[in-house]
Amino acid sequence: MTMPTFHHLDIPALDDWLAGEARLTLVDIRDPLSFAQGHIPGSCRLDNDSVATFLEEATPDIPLVVVCYHGHSSQQAAAWLAGQGFREVYSLDGGFTEWQHRHPDRVAR
Template identity: 50%
Template sequence: MTTFSHISVNDVANFQGDVTIVDIRDPQSFANGHMPNAAPLNNDNFAAFIEQTPKDIPVVVVCYHGVSSQQAAQVIAQQGFESVYSMDGGFEAWRLANPVVTA
């Protein structure tokens, strides 16, 4: 069974190579602040994401505190992606030590 792994905020910040970062928080929260290069992911664009995203590039799933991202990461992993991560601590942990982009 394909599953996801946990990744720390620090490891995401220092990630080497290509990575796809998806933010599953609500659109207002995303607009108020998100990780650089993160893309919003929700029920409306999930099918397009699965279709258009290369399966061999690691995917990091971000939510508020690293809880709901685990379930989303599991679903994404089951779609045939090679490496899927749930970021521990979520966006709230990221913004304590790292840059945030507002839309």
């Protein structure tokens, strides 16, 4: 049995996608306080309480990018989401920490 797969996405690639207004879904799996203190513009927070609604409302054909703190726990979440029927799932390498380091002016609060 093969496991659903996800792809790794680096910060410059996400930056290009966002600059080009690519159609994608950004989900942030960090804790509520961290998300409130700063997140990538356009992202929504995803947790155990909101995942059922997200699965009902999200479009599985749109690329899905998962963001965490450093790009580690997003890999597990991305693999799980790929198993839920999302066709193109990415884990952001470096996570929000790297995004904020490279793009401090592009953080929503």
